[in-house]
Amino acid sequence: MGELLFTMLVPFTIAGVALYAAARRVDVYAALVHGAGEGLGTLTRIVPALIGLMTAVYMLRASGALELASQLLAPFLERLGLPAQLLPLMLVRPVSGSAALGVGAELIETYGPDSLLGRTAAVMLGSTETTFYTIAVYFGAVGITRTRYAVPAALCADLAGFLASAWAVRLCFGG
Amino acid sequence: MAMSMIWTGMVTISVLCGLVTGQGSQVAAAAIEGTAAAVELSLSIAGMMCLWTGIMEVMRQAGLARALSRLLRPILSRLFPQVAGDGEIMDSISANVSANLLGLGNAATPLGLEAARKMSRHSRGQACDALCMLVVCNTASLQLIPTTVAAVRAGAGSQTPFDILPAVWLASAISVGVGVGACKLLAGLWRD
Numbered sequence: 001m002g003e004l005l006f007t008m009l010v011p012f013t014i015a016g017v018a019l020y021a022a023a024r025r026v027d028v029y030a031a032l033v034h035g036a037g038e039g040l041g042t043l044t045r046i047v048p049a050l051i052g053l054m055t056a057v058y059m060l061r062a063s064g065a066l067e068l069a070s071q072l073l074a075p076f077l078e079r080l081g082l083p084a085q086l087l088p089l090m091l092v093r094p095v096s097g098s099a100a101l102g103v104g105a106e107l108i109e110t111y112g113p114d115s116l117l118g119r120t121a122a123v124m125l126g127s128t129e130t131t132f133y134t135i136a137v138y139f140g141a142v143g144i145t146r147t148r149y150a151v152p153a154a155l156c157a158d159l160a161g162f163l164a165s166a167w168a169v170r171l172c173f174g175g
Numbered sequence: 176m177a178m179s180m181i182w183t184g185m186v187t188i189s190v191l192c193g194l195v196t197g198q199g200s201q202v203a204a205a206a207i208e209g210t211a212a213a214v215e216l217s218l219s220i221a222g223m224m225c226l227w228t229g230i231m232e233v234m235r236q237a238g239l240a241r242a243l244s245r246l247l248r249p250i251l252s253r254l255f256p257q258v259a260g261d262g263e264i265m266d267s268i269s270a271n272v273s274a275n276l277l278g279l280g281n282a283a284t285p286l287g288l289e290a291a292r293k294m295s296r297h298s299r300g301q302a303c304d305a306l307c308m309l310v311v312c313n314t315a316s317l318q319l320i321p322t323t324v325a326a327v328r329a330g331a332g333s334q335t336p337f338d339i340l341p342a343v344w345l346a347s348a349i350s351v352g353v354g355v356g357a358c359k360l361l362a363g364l365w366r367d
Contacts, residue, residue: 007335009337009340010337013230013320014230017230017233017234017237017239018233020237020239021233021234021236021237024237024238026233026236026237027236028233031229031232031233031235031236032229032230032232032233033229034229034232035228035229035230035231035232035233035235036225036226036228036229036232037225038228038232038281039224039225039226039227039228039229040221040225042224042228042281043217043220043221043224043225046217047213047214047217050213050216050217051209051210051213051214052182053182053213054209054210054212054213054216055186055205055206055209055210055213056182056185056186056189056209057185057209058205058206058208058209058212059185059186059189059190059193059202059205059206059209060185060188060189060192061205062189062193062198062201062202062204062205063188063189063190063191063192063193063196063198063201063202063205064192064193064196064198065188065189065192068192092181095178095181096178096181099178099181101323101327102213102216104324104327105216105327105330105331106212108327108328108331109212109216109331112331112332113327113328113329113331113332113333113336114333114335118328118331119339119342122321122324122325122327122328122339122343123339123342123343123346124346125321125323125324125327126316126318126321126324126339126343126346126347127316127321127343127346127347127350128315128316128350129313129314129315129316130314131314134310134313134314135310135314137284137288138287138288138291138306138309138310138313139302139310141288141291141292142288142291142292142295142306143300144295144298144300144301144302144306145300146300146301146302147302147307147310148301148302148307148361148365149307149357149358149361149362149365150302150306150307150310150311152357152361153307153311153354153357153358153361154310154311154314154315154354156353156354156357157311157314157315157350157351157353157354157357158314158315158350159353160349160350160352160353160354161315161316161346161347161349161350161353164345164346164349164350165342165346167346168341168342168343168345168346168349169339169342171342171345172339172341172342172345173342
């Protein structure tokens with residue numbers, strides 16, 4: 001039953017939104033196509049970054065450097081309940097959205113989208129944001145240089161998000 | 176600039192480490208594989224990403240974001256007590272938060288910046304408590320349906336790419352909760 005609900009969640013959402021919008025006299029199809037076009041724009045903006053970053057990630061992985069770093073930090077991270085393989089993702093997530101997407105996609109591909117590791121990577125990507133980028137945009141736009149406690153508070157939220165992701169995936173999918 | 180340093184560091188370490196471990200030829204092959212993998216990834220997520228930005232646009236035009244922001248107003252007044260009396264600022268904040276919840280990133284940022292500009296009119300280069308709270312709320316992920324990640328999972332062959340939703344909601348809620356808590360706590364403790 002729960003599984004059916006999840007498989008149907010997407011089609012239900014799509015149909016529900018369409019019906020609601022049609023009832024509000026929105027030109028549903030025109031809006032859909034216009035929005036999809038914007039999505040394509042977003043995609044073309046991130047493709048160059050993905051190419052640059054996935055190349056670097058593949059090189060790092062082939063060189064053995066990722067394994068070395070993971071092994072060194074594994075005991076420390078595992079005590080926190082975080083798989084060491086996800087370290088590159090956690091390091092890059094607050095700095096760049098497309099970099100995190102590239103690193104995360106590579107992890108999901110390597111370990112499988114339905115593995116514990118793949119799911120944890122996905123939940124980390126879905127439950128955190130590009131912290132430093134956002135901070136730069138907001139404070140830059142209003143011309144504020146003394147950011148006081150915004151950065152430490154935002155990083156606390158990121159760390160909590162990573163720990164909670166690993167915990168929530170274990171809770172929801174066992175293991 | 177940060178990304179330039181990270182990227183340069185990544186490729187330099189790869190080359191050095193590859194030479195030391197004797198895996199230089201694998202590193203060379205990986206540089207070529209990586210570019211192809213990036214293009215494959217982009218193609219495999221393209222359809223789902225575009226479909227969802229389309230659905231989001233339908234939501235926006237149907238006024239779902241506006242309805243949501245009315246619902247959120249009372250909760251947000253508690254998070255931003257310093258500016259709760261200013262209707263204009265609260266309007267921008269709740270519109271920003273509801274756009275974030277629906278995953279309308281492009282709509283959320285200008286709304287958030289508007290709120291930020293209004294609340295720091297008198298602050299002269301220093302962030303006020305409300306601005307810190309607003310920024311921290313925007314650095315945490317509020318998005319209810321993380322469509323890009325689901326697209327990546329579907330592209331990698333998952334039959335149920337959205338089955339991570341409960342875990343994402345849990346993790347997001349904890350992350351936002353900790354961010355808000357840290358703001359409230361530090362607002363009292365911080366000495367400039």
